Amino acid sequence: MRPAVQSFPFTAVVGMEDLQLALILSAISPAIGGVLIRGEKGTAKSTAVRALTEILPPVDVVAGCRFSCDPDDPEPTCPDGSHHGERALRPARLVELPVGATEDRVLGSLHLEKALAEGITAYEPGLLAAAHRGLLYVDEVNLLHDHLVDVLLDAAAMGRATVERDGVSVTHPARFVLVGTMNPEEGELRPQLLDRFGLTVDVVASRDPAVRVEVMRARLAYEADPSSFISRYDGAQRELAERIVKARDLLSQVILTDAALRQIAEICASFDVDGMRADLVTARTAVAHAAWSGRTVVEVDDVRAAAKLALPHRRRRNPFDAPGLDDEQLEEAINNSTPPPDPDDDPDGPGGGSPDSGGDEPDGADPAGPDAGSSTDPADGAESDPAGPDASANKRPVPEGEVVGSSEPYKARLLSVQSAGAGVAGRRSRAITDVGRVVGDRPRAGRSGRPHLLATLKAAAPHQHSRGRSGPGLAVRTSDVRLAVREGREGNLVLFCVDASGSMGTKKRMGEVKTAIVSLLLDAYQRRDTVGLVTFAGADATVALPPTGSVETAVRRLESLPTGGRTPLAEGLLQTAEVLRIAAIRDPRRRPLLVLVTDGRATHGDNAFARAKQAAGWLAQQGIATVVVDCEPRRGVRLGLAAELAAAMSAEYLDLGEVAAGNLIRTVTERRAA
Structure with missing residues (x-):
């Protein structure tokens, strides 16, 4: 709800013009669908959102209605009746939905006190009811649990919430402006929820020292004397609030001409967005921007501003691509599209087209331009067998100490698996x-x-x-x-034990293994898994990365992993067992999955393979779910040591040719519940 202490003034926020504009446009036209704010930590995302409520106009409600129904248009499904009570004016609400909220708190549930004391069934509204005709704010929305995401999707799509639980059967209105903040480093949103946000803004701290000084000065002054600081912005706050009210009143008078609609459609098509929501949101945003600017006809500037806010999160083709629009591509799309009428021309008439357009349509040139965001699937046409007469560099053994890089990672396929217990x-x-x-x-x-x-x-x-x-x-x-x-x-602990010795063979083979692991690390990070990396080469095994959730660190360690030298396989397995032992003490409820990537050749120390089999047998006794990925070349003499090792570990055995690239992701995921 609205905080008791007045927030940091909205007009005092420095260096966040795009964010402020997006929030203002959503306040002017709630039909836009809200705002998703992406940004690194410490960029005042939450400060700006909470400050918005101070400049929003109050809401006219029916006195006594717990669902904030409009007295002029009461909801027929509202559980609080016929709405014949007196009118009341209350401040606009900002309802915060905590990431750890329960489904009962969000949807509402049986009124416990009345059920126990009076023996009657009564409904106690939740956060969705409180957010009706207001703002619903979800901080760290990308960390929201899936069952709550489903609840939000249903309410956002239907404009109402239906509760069928605990003996309660209620349907109530739930139309709200959804505002979410997130740190992209902690994973992305589900596509369905991402598309529900009308606008998106990427917030980055300014690198200009003068701007950073201004930010610090304003924040320190606010903390030293909040009342005095807020009073300095009273005039600007009132002026902004009045401008929002005027824009709301003007909204219904703004003309969205056929030419403007055509331009919006052509721009959306040029960016190859999915579905029609992008077109609708862009149109609504352009109208709101025109009203905000005091105009009654949508112009090119309105369409440009709307496209920059409505399209970045809808044009992505790869889930690991960062959202954003290329300014040059946007300008090219605007120039190639049918322009809205000039503001000096008469906007009336059924067509509303610009007489200066000359009637020329785009000449069929590809509006999308070069596909700068595309990437080649590393699995496409990849041959996992490195052996053969080819004498290229990719076919030669990796020299000791050389670093082999991975190819571009790809999206890992998600498979739901049945759990064997609590997690x-x-x-x-x-x-x-x-x-x-x-x-x-x-x-x-x-x-x-x-x-x-x-x-x-x-x-x-x-x-x-x-x-x-x-x-x-x-x-x-x-x-x-x-x-x-x-x-x-x-979430699970996925621990990779990777053979980085010279026996692993070629650059191509190591590159394929690294690419698959990097892709799985990205997938595991976004799905709240913990990952770890143990490597062995030369005479030692190394914990390259203890169990962690930091995909950036994991990828850096893997990319810089040198290869070559002897194969201390037993040492690698013993080091892996120690990592798993410590992890079980620290987090006993997180079930591990060990992925051992090796050709099985143990070449360090006396009785090397026998010691490795002994270590493998000990891991099997601990009940560790394991997948052994055999990297031995398929051509030539095959020793079959990895298969023998898998039998000693009671593990699943897979040849690299069967699990290369995308198949490795699928194989590992399917064995999560083992």
Whole structure:
């Protein structure tokens, strides 16, 4: 809700003009669909959003209506009745949805106090009801659990929320402006939710020292004396609030001509966006921008500003591509499109077209231009067998100490797998977790967790007579308490044990392995897995990366991994076992998956392979789920040592030719629940 202490003034925010414009346009026209704010940590994303409520006009509501219905247009489905009460004026609301919120808190649930004290079923509204006709703010929206994302998608699409749970059946209005902030380093949004945001803005801290000084000076002054600082901006705040009100009043008078619609359609088509939402959002944003500028006809400047805010997150073809628009490509698309009418021309008439356009249509040139964002799938046409007479550099053994780079990573395929028990909340495998949708209940019996209200009441109801209860309400005892069983997604520890010795062979083979691992690291990072990397070469094994969630560090360590030398396979397995032992102590609920990438040749020390098999057998006794990826060349004499090692580990054996590139992702993911 609106904070008790006034926020940092919106007009005092420095160096964030695009963000301020996007928020203002969404406030002028809520039909735009809200704003997604992407930016690195410490860029005042949340400060700007919370400051917005101070300049929004108040909302006219029906007194006593918990769902903030409009007195002039009450919702027929509102649970609070016929709305014949008095009008009331209240400040605009900013409702914050915490990342760790429960589904009950978001949707609402049975009113506990009335159920226990009076024995009646009553609905207690949640955050979606409070956000109706206001702003719903989700900080770190990319970390929101999937079951809550589904709830938001349903409400955003339908404009209402339906609650069927705990004996409650309610449908209430839930139309809100969705505002989210996120740090792209922590993973991307699901495409469905990403598309629900009308506009997107990338916020980056200025590198201009003068701007940074101004930011520091303003923030320090606010912290030293908030009241005095806020009072200095009272005039600017009032002026901005009045301008927003005027723009709202002017919105219905803005003319979106056929020529402007044609230009918007051509620009969206030139950027190859999916669906029609981009066109609609761009059109609504252009109208709002015209009203904000005090114009009654949409001009080229309005279309340009709208496209910069509405298209960046809709034109991406690869999930790892950073959102954004190329300014030159946008200008080219605008120049090649049909222009809106000149503001000096008469905008009236059915066509509204510009007489200066000359009637020339684009001559069929490819509007998309060169495909700068495309990438070649490393799996396409890749031959995983490095052996053969080819004498190219890619076919020669890797010299000791040489660093082999990976190819461009690709999106890993997500497969849902059945969990074998409780796990850590994440986005990978199905599991019984602390958060998620309720799928059942169980007796408390010394367990900890959140009670399942309806199941508890049902357990207590049959015993009311024997407990002497004759009036309203229920007599509930400790033995009646039932705990909710929730199903969500779990994250895993994916630990790579990579043979970096000279026996791994060629540059091409090591490049394929590195590309697959980098791709899986990106996928695991975005799905809340923990990853780790153990390498072995020469005489030692090295923990190149302890279990972590930092994909940047993982990729850097892998890319800089040198190859060559002898193969201390036993040492690598023992070091891996130690990493898994420590990880189990620190995070016992996160189930591990070991991916051993080797040709099985142990060449360091006496009885090297026998010692390696002994270490492998010990890992098998610990019940570690393992996949052995055999990198031995398929041509020539094959020793089959990796297959023998897999048998000793009770592991799944796969040849690199079967799991190269994209297949490695699929194989690993399918074995998450082993």
